[in-house]
Amino acid sequence: MTRCVSFVTTLYNKAVFLPFVLAGLKAQTGPFEREFVFVDDGSTDNTVALLKELTEDWTDPVTIVEQENQGPSMASNNGFAVATGDLIKPVDGDDMLNPWCTAALLEAMEQFGTEIAHGLVSPETFDPTGKEPAEAFLERQVDPGGAPILYKNALVRSLQRSRTNPTSWLATADLVKRSGGCDPDIFIQDYSIELRLMHLAGKAAFTSRNIFVPPKEAPERLSGNEAQILHDLNMALASFLDENPLPLTQKFLAYRRALRRCWAWARRQKGQKTPFSKVHRAYLRVYFPFGISPDHIRKESTVFQQGARLRIPGAR
Incomplete structure (x- = not known):
């Protein structure tokens, strides 16, 4: 056929x-x-x-x-x-x-x-x-x-x-x-x-x-807006984790990837380079991830909105 x-x-x-x-x-x-x-x-x-x-x-x-x-x-x-x-x-x-x-x-x-x-x-x-x-x-x-x-x-x-x-x-x-x-x-x-x-x-x-x-x-081209890209990568992960009961190893991998993006962005764009910064402490949580949820990804991903104009469907 x-x-x-x-x-x-x-x-x-x-x-x-x-x-x-x-x-x-x-x-x-x-x-x-x-x-x-x-x-x-x-x-x-x-x-x-x-x-x-x-x-x-x-x-x-x-x-x-x-x-x-x-x-x-x-x-x-x-x-x-x-x-x-x-x-x-x-x-x-x-x-x-x-x-x-x-x-x-x-x-x-x-x-x-x-x-x-x-x-x-x-x-x-x-x-x-x-x-x-x-x-x-x-x-x-x-x-x-x-x-x-x-x-x-x-x-x-x-x-x-x-x-x-x-x-x-x-x-x-x-x-x-x-x-x-x-x-x-x-x-x-x-x-x-x-x-x-x-x-x-x-x-x-x-x-x-x-x-x-x-x-x-x-x-x-949207790929030129790094803040939008990184924000939406994390939002996609958070929604996906809400929708799908993944094995723990895959969940932890997803959390590490998402929160590391937040930390790397804060370190590079906001100068939060010390291990005592708020974003870095959030990232370290993925090594003790019990109790962590997709909402943690959403909360920490607000770092991408600081100083950037992001398009978020439904937002006014």
């Missing part, structure tokens, strides 16, 4: 990146059917008009969803909801897929019989405002090859490494549906859905091949 991949791309003021994003989507190789779902999250530039123009002659199904600005979590979930393929490939609106991306991920999934596979981001970047056309950039990309490997405990790997860019993974639509998608209470969607998927899947395939190329500079 021929597989069908739904490429779900979320967009917010991404007009300058569209030629590269679309070139990567169109260049995908492999023996599978494809559909393209684009969710515009209330763009105020000409993203939608340009998207319609550039995809007008595409022969594969194209669905464009337009919504008021709700953030990337809701945009992703709304895209997943209208996707009809048996596989889902998320794509951030400023990432360019390498031509072999989907085929490599699908090959890894099929080799190990997993519901999800993920790969690496390219060390190279593209310049959306440069002189080199997107197609020319793709033509000079070289597939490094490499055999995929299997992670037998995908959740532990995710807790240790937090590979949080959705553009790096491919999963079955059934797994995405069972996961509930992205946590709508967290602005940046990446880690919340990663934790859910890896927990449900149990095991995951990994390929060392470069899956996508990020932009050289993206003024509105």
